[in-house]
Amino acid sequence: xxxxxxxxxxxxxxxxxxxxxxxxxxxxxxxxxxxxxxxxxxxxxxxxxxxxxxxxxxxxxxxxxxxxxxxxxxxxxxxxxxxxxxxxxxxxxxxxxxxxxxxxxxxxxxxxxxxxxxxxxxxxxxxxxxxxxxxxxxxxxxxxxxxxxxxxxxxxxxxxxxxxxxxxxx
Numbered sequence: 393x394x395x396x397x398x399x400x401x402x403x404x405x406x407x408x409x410x411x412x413x414x415x416x417x418x419x420x421x422x423x424x425x426x427x428x429x430x431x432x433x434x435x436x437x438x439x440x441x442x443x444x445x446x447x448x449x450x451x452x453x454x455x456x457x458x459x460x461x462x463x464x465x466x467x468x469x470x471x472x473x474x475x476x477x478x479x480x481x482x483x484x485x486x487x488x489x490x491x492x493x494x495x496x497x498x499x500x501x502x503x504x505x506x507x508x509x510x511x512x513x514x515x516x517x518x519x520x521x522x523x524x525x526x527x528x529x530x531x532x533x534x535x536x537x538x539x540x541x542x543x544x545x546x547x548x549x550x551x552x553x554x555x556x557x558x559x560x561x562x
Contacts, residue, residue: 461505
């Protein structure tokens with residue numbers, strides 16, 4: 393899979409102006425080494441941020457804050473390593489928020505987005521329309537990334553099977 397910067401729709405300079413300080417942070421770059429839905433957590437976060445940016449800007453919402461919070465929504469590395477999958481789903485927004493607050497001054501909107509991007513798993517309702525948008529975009533991106541990864545694995549298995557059958561049939 394191409395890196396997100398190589399894809400044509402990530403050439404939006406305003407998008408990169410909004411997120412540059414975040415993607416330049418050494419601690420955030422560590423997400424490039426964390427696997428997430430068949431890609432990296434860094435690329436997943438960039439994808440969620442970019443589509444949040446497009447949607448919220450088009451709808452004239454607070455797109456800069458929404459974009460930044462969307463990028464930070466999964467800003468954690470090893471904090472949840474020992475947790476079960478369900479606990480990780482429930483607790484990772486808290487870890488992401490704590491990490492984001494260490495490095496950035498966040499608005500109430502940004503905090504709400506990060507903390508509630510896993511609704512309904514996190515139970516509390518998102519307070520802002522931008523929070524709902526990030527929650528939705530994250531769900532769609534996760535689904536796409538998981539199915540993309542599974543489809544790639546199935547394609548490889550299918551190719552190997554065809555090669556095997558072709559060899560056996562001769």
